[in-house]
Amino acid sequence: MTRPIEIDLVSDTATKPSPGMLAAMVNARVGDEQRDEDPTVLELNARVADLLGMEAALFLPSGTMCNQIAFLVHCRPGDEIITAANAHVFGSEGAGASALAGAQFRTVPTANGIFQAREVEAAIRAPRHRSPRSRVVSVEQTANRGGGSVWPVATLNEVAAVAHAHGLAAHMDGARLPNAAIASGLPMAAHTAGFDSAWIDLSKGLGCPVGAVLAGSSGFMEEALFWKHRLGGAMRQAGFIAAAGLYALEHHYQRLADDHEKARLFAGWVHGAGGVVVFPAEVETNILFLDLSQCALNANAVATRLRDHGIRFGVESATRMRVVTHLDVSTAQVRQAAEHFIRIVEAR
Ligand SMILES: *Cc1c(COP(=O)(O)O)cnc(C)c1O
Numbered sequence: 001m002t003r004p005i006e007i008d009l010v011s012d013t014a015t016k017p018s019p020g021m022l023a024a025m026v027n028a029r030v031g032d033e034q035r036d037e038d039p040t041v042l043e044l045n046a047r048v049a050d051l052l053g054m055e056a057a058l059f060l061p062s063g064t065m066c067n068q069i070a071f072l073v074h075c076r077p078g079d080e081i082i083t084a085a086n087a088h089v090f091g092s093e094g095a096g097a098s099a100l101a102g103a104q105f106r107t108v109p110t111a112n113g114i115f116q117a118r119e120v121e122a123a124i125r126a127p128r129h130r131s132p133r134s135r136v137v138s139v140e141q142t143a144n145r146g147g148g149s150v151w152p153v154a155t156l157n158e159v160a161a162v163a164h165a166h167g168l169a170a171h172m173d174g175a176r177l178p179n180a181a182i183a184s185g186l187p188m189a190a191h192t193a194g195f196d197s198a199w200i201d202l203s204k205g206l207g208c209p210v211g212a213v214l215a216g217s218s219g220f221m222e223e224a225l226f227w228k229h230r231l232g233g234a235m236r237q238a239g240f241i242a243a244a245g246l247y248a249l250e251h252h253y254q255r256l257a258d259d260h261e262k263a264r265l266f267a268g269w270v271h272g273a274g275g276v277v278v279f280p281a282e283v284e285t286n287i288l289f290l291d292l293s294q295c296a297l298n299a300n301a302v303a304t305r306l307r308d309h310g311i312r313f314g315v316e317s318a319t320r321m322r323v324v325t326h327l328d329v330s331t332a333q334v335r336q337a338a339e340h341f342i343r344i345v346e347a348r
Contacts, residue, residue, distance in 0.1 A: 006310035007333045012176075012259070012286060012326035015207040017244060024247040030239035033059070034229075040239030044213065044246050051249070052174075052198055053189030054215035058224050059242055063175045065233050066199035066214040068096045071136065073216075073223040074169040074197070077102030079135035082123045082168075085109045086145035089138055089173055100231075104132060112280060113143020114151050117158035124166045137163040141191055142176040142183075147280040148263070148287030148324075150180045153190050160194025172198035175212075179205050179285040182256040196220065205256050205286060206248035207327050210241050252327060259286040262325040262334045269338040274345030290321040295345050305344045311337045 008014040017025065031037035041059050049057035060066050067089050071081060081097055083090055085107035089097060097103045106123050108115040125131040137159060143149045160170035172195045174180075174188070181188045192198040197216040202208035214224060228234050264283045271278040275294030290313070292299055298318045306313060314322035325334060 002307065003310045005307070005312045007329055007337045008312050009323045009325065009329060009334075009337060010312045010314045012205045012324045013203055015326050015328045017209050018207065018327075020251065021207070021244050021247045024243045025240050028239040028243035030237035032236055033238040034234045034236065038237065038239040038242070040246065041242040044242040047246060047249060048200065048213040049215050051188050052192045052200070052215040054192065054198070055218045056221035057213050057215040058221055058228060059238060059245075060199075060212050060214055060228060060233050061210060061235070063173070063199065063201040063203075063212040064093050064096065065228075065231065066212045067093060067138075067171075067173055068100055069214060069224050069227045069231070069233075070171050070197040070199070070216075071097045071101040071103055072227045073220055074136045074171065075101045075103040076135075078132060079103045080106050080125065080132040081136045081138055082106050082108065082120055082134060083138040084113045084115055084140065084143065084146070086113055086143075087138065087140050087173070088144055088175065089140070091145075103135065106134070110143075110146065112149040113140055113146025114149055114155065115159070116155065117162040120159050120162045121166075124162075124168065134166065134168055136169045136171050138171045138173060140173040140175070141180045142285050142287070144175065144287060147289055148176065148179065148283070148285035149280060150183050150284050151191070153184065153186055156191055157194045164194075169196045170194055171196065174198045175201040175204055176285065178253055179256050179260070182254065183260055183285050202245040202248055205252070205259060205326055206245070207252045208241070208244040208248050211245050213245065255327065256286070259325040259327065260284070262286075262329070262331055263288055263323070265331065266323060266325065266334050266338050269335070270341055273342040276345055286325045288323050289316065290323065291319060292321065292345070293319040297345060302341070302344055306337075306340060309340045311340055313337075313341075
């Protein structure tokens with residue numbers, strides 16, 4: 001029997017609903033969401049629209065569906081989406097943008113997932129009969145594979161402005177926008193101000209079991225609602241899960257600062273041990289990578305040894321691991337994980 005995982009740092013999706021969240025879910029007022037009759041879903045949509053400074057918002061089962069619906073609304077087949085080469089929309093959504101919206105990607109290489117307005121400008125195609133039509137710029141706040149890095153609001157505004165100047169839409173994959181808002185001290189609406197569509201995930205750092213909310217203009221949302229139904233994303237008494245979202249925005253939002261602090265502490269403890277290099281050098285939010293290329297052991301061997309202690313990190317490649325802090329791991333547990341990890345990588 002393998003030991004159960006007690007300290008799960010593989011992702012902030014590892015969280016389970018807290019007793020308070022479960023109570024809110026059980027006591028939710030519900031109705032048929034497909035008929036727009038679920039009061040809790042309507043409340044969550046209004047709340048997120050307000051937090052993101054958008055006219056309207058739409059509760060969806062997942063963040064992936066938020067991205068896919070946004071591309072379906074913004075793009076026609078053959079259109080091009082400009083995004084970072086390490087973006088989730090490009091590498092981790094089953095090529096959905098191509099398969100569903102018929103769009104293709106033009107990627108910008110980045111180390112931390114953040115690109116500049118001039119790089120967008122360079123990637124936008126001149127209108128020519130033989131060229132794809134550049135249609136959307138998609139940014140990821142925070143940049144997951146960029147090490148949880150936070151796009152400065154000024155850069156977001158510049159990127160959105162360049163997109164609009166050329167007739168493109170600006171879309172934000174805000175899976176961890178709440179983390180970016182807490183880390184930057186600027187409200188989510190300040191990050192999304194230049195964007196035509198943006199969403200937040202409820203099932204990442206906010207700690208819900210399921211759900212995401214896509215926001216945009218009323219016109220955008222009319223179309224998004226059509227696609228929600230077509231893709232089978234319309235639910236029934238979804239208020240039971242939307243209630244978790246409302247609870248999370250109330251109780252799990254400000255505390256994201258704790259997760260960032262835990263990640264910073266972890267980085268400080270392990271950096272340099274046995275040749276380990278932490279990326280990014282300055283941890284900004286709740287995600288960090290461990291470069292093991294200077295270590296004696298490879299990532300899979302380290303992961304197996306950690307598992308023996310009931311600890312899990314993400315394995316990205318033979319030389320790269322990922323650690324994500326969240327509300328279900330305490331500072332003491334993060335400390336314990338760091339100690340075991342250091343012992344493993346320092347063992348000769
Ligand atoms: C998790 C994630 C998604 C997808 O969200 P799901 O809720 O898992 O479908 C999209 N983008 C980023 C950056 C993510 O981290």
